[in-house]
Amino acid sequence: HAESNINAGKQKAESCASCHGENGNSMVATFPKLAQQHSSYLEQQLRSFKDGSRNDPMMSAMAQTLNDADIADISAYYAAQKVSENTLPVLAADDEKPAGNKDVQATIAQGSDLYRNGNLKSEVSACIACHGPFGEGNKPASFPALKSQHADYLIKALTDFKSGARSNNPENIMHMIAKKMTDEEIKAVSYRISMM
Ligand code: HEM
Ligand code: HEM
Known part of the structure; x- marks a missing residue:
């Protein structure tokens, strides 16, 4: 049931907030926003980090701790959040031209x-x-x-x-x-x- 997935996912996503931000709206340019992303895509990516077919020093370790229910719940939670407009500068500071x-x-x-x-x-x-x-x-x-x-x-x-x-x-x-x-x-x- 979607609503129970979202509520469970909110709890389970607490350890993700340090990088992906409050409600999946990361404020760090190298950490992707997850808010409003399609749940099927999020699930796919988490399974890929877990089975080693997508690699990232931080995410590969994080994904090991998630079982199938965790992946479904967390993905449902992020998919239900609203993505915020970008407030970071579009161009990196050292990239004027x-x-x-x-x-x-x-x-x-x-x-x-x-x-x-x-x-x-x-x-x-x-x-x-x-x-x-x-x-x-x-x-x-x-x-x-x-x-x-x-x-x-x-x-x-x-x-x-x-x-x-x-x-x-x-x-x-x-x-x-x-x-x-x-x-x-x-x-x-x-x-x-x-x-x-
Ligand atoms: C990427 C989920 C915790 C750093 C991603 C992606 C997902 C995800 C779904 C892929 C996004 C996309 O393809 O658009 C999660 C979940 C977490 C978690 C569910 C908690 C269980 C963390 C933490 C960190 C982190 C704690 C930092 C220490 C990153 C980075 C990427 C990423 C750097 C981009 C990897 C790349 O460049 O390919 N995460 N994350 N994540 N996450 Fe997490
Ligand atoms: C993923 C950009 C064209 C299908 C992505 C991602 C980016 C991107 C940045 C990664 C998203 C993330 O990590 O959150 C672009 C750009 C395009 C383009 C700039 C044009 C130059 C297309 C087209 C298709 C497509 C034409 C379909 C025919 C996909 C799919 C994924 C994806 C299926 C997920 C791939 C995966 O599982 O890793 N795209 N895209 N894209 N895009 Fe595109």
Whole structure:
């Protein structure tokens, strides 16, 4: 029953709050927000950390402590929270001229264009097709929500997909997409998504 999952999950998620924040709205740019993320996606990622197919020094250890019921309860809890708008600066302080010396506006515009249209020349698919016009993702398909996620985390996720460091799902579509993206495109689209 969904309501009992959420209540149990709230208790069980107490040990996660130190990194993922109150109600899953992390305030640290390298710790992803979990609020309002689809529960099926969260469950998938926690199982991947637990079985070692996705690796992170902190999460791999945390996931070992969770059984199937914990994973279901915690995921239901975070999915029921509301994601907060980003209050951290979009651009890192040391990154005044990101993405090949272009100004900030041009970078954001490049990110918008890539998100909506992809890159026809290098065959990067349009993100909007799966992650939605508002970054809301697609719940039935377990395509994660990206809306208001921290830019630094998004850059790391895309860079890990690109290098293959993150490929827990053998048919991971993101692996194929990110391989075709330049580092400049990764930055631009991440900045744009963090403002959604
Ligand atoms: C990533 C859940 C505790 C640090 C994630 C993700 C989930 C998750 C679902 C994947 C997010 C995504 O793909 O969008 C949890 C739960 C916790 C917990 C349920 C408690 C049981 C912690 C703690 C820390 C932490 C205590 C810090 C010490 C991180 C980091 C990542 C992450 C750094 C990103 C890993 C990467 O870059 O691939 N967590 N977490 N988590 N979590 Fe946790
Ligand atoms: C995951 C970005 C296009 C399907 C992700 C994540 C990011 C991302 C940052 C990780 C989310 C997290 O860790 O919380 C993008 C960008 C795209 C794009 C910038 C365009 C350039 C697409 C397309 C599809 C797709 C076109 C579907 C055909 C997925 C799926 C996952 C995912 C299934 C989960 C992968 C996993 O289990 O690790 N995407 N995406 N994405 N995306 Fe995309």
